[in-house]
Amino acid sequence: MARVAMIVIDMLNPYRHQDAERLGGSVASIVKELGGLIARAHERDDVDLIYVNDNYGDFAATREDLVARALAGDRPDLVEPVLPPRDCPFLPKVRHSAFYGTSLEYLLRAQGVESVLLTGQVTEQCVLYSALDAYIRQFAIMVPPDCVAAIHPDLGRAALRMMERNMSARVVPAARCLPPAARSSAGRRR
DSSP states (O other): OOEEEEEEESOOOOOOSTTHHHHHHHHHHHHHHHHHHHHHHHHOSSEEEEEEEEOTTOTTOOHHHHHHHHHTSSOHHHHGGGOOOTTSOEEEESSSSSSTTSSHHHHHHHTTEEEEEEEEEOIIIIIHHHHHHHHHTTOEEEEOGGGEEOSSHHHHHHHHHHHHHHSOOEEOOGGGTSOOOOOOTTOOOO
């Protein structure tokens, strides 16, 4: 089985922006399923769990700063179930794609990753652009529609269709994303 990286995009959000209410409603519908998928990925030796999050223009912000701001925001209920585990990589980003201006590609190549599982927000923006960048870098792509949130549902559906049709992404529910795998008796490796 090819090595997989589950990438959680922009889930540390204070929900204090123009589309926050609309996005918050969409995130509320996926956060439980996404939290479960994160937990399953974190327990597996054959999956690298990686968080990539917007730094909101603060280039001095650390993981802890972004977590604290998101928890102090308007929707901590959407942040708490998907907080990054301490032992997983965390990359700040400044633009839409998880690849743009980050060390994500280097990290994936160093870990021998061949397939990316993209989750998070916003389906029609950051998830879509990350999928395109993964595709042109020749990573296989999987996107669970029940683990991505859209601001505009129609654009979210269109983005999923584009990823499937134009980027050969497998668009499958979270329950089918990570088939059962044996755990290592030595525990997790990272």
